[in-house]
Amino acid sequence: MLTTAQALAAIAVMAGVTFLTRALPFLLFDRGDAPPKLVLYLGRVLPPAIIAMLIVYCLKGISFTSAAGWIPQTVSIAAVVALHLWKHNNLLSIFGGTLLYMFLVQTIFA
CATH class of the missing domain: 1.20.5 (Single alpha-helices involved in coiled-coils or other helix-helix interfaces)
Incomplete structure (x- = not known):
């Protein structure tokens, strides 16, 4: 368990590092060039x-020993590719493939 001072120090370090990673590109590269x-x-x-x-x-970790080991992944990958080619939207592709995979694993291939 962290003391209050340790927790505050950890938060300060994380905030500083986050700020530097956001500000560094603007400091390194001139806006005109x-x-x-x-x-x-x-x-x-x-x-x-x-x-x-x-x-x-x-x-x-895919396993081809049973259908449940490779069909959900393959179908989900195909869905991600199809969604991305159709809409060109990364979030839609990722969430659509994830939702389909979770549906297949938890209902059909349970």
């Missing part, structure tokens, strides 16, 4: 790379 080419490259490349890493992490 275009961002460096490296930043533009990372902004273009990192989101798909992170999504691919999350997909690999989420599917690393």
Whole structure:
């Protein structure tokens, strides 16, 4: 259990780090100039790379020994892809796939 002083110190450190991560881009890059080419490259490349890493992490435990081990994941992935191609909305794709997966796991493949 933290004392009051420890809790306040932890909150202050977290607030400071959060503030710095939000303010640092404005301090590093002048508003008049275009961002460096490296930043533009990372902004273009990192989101798909992170999504691919999350997909690999989420599917690393898939089991093909029974239908309940792979059908809910496969159907949900197909739904996420279809929703994203249809509406181009990340939140809709993520929430739609998650809701479908939870429905399949808790009702049909329970």
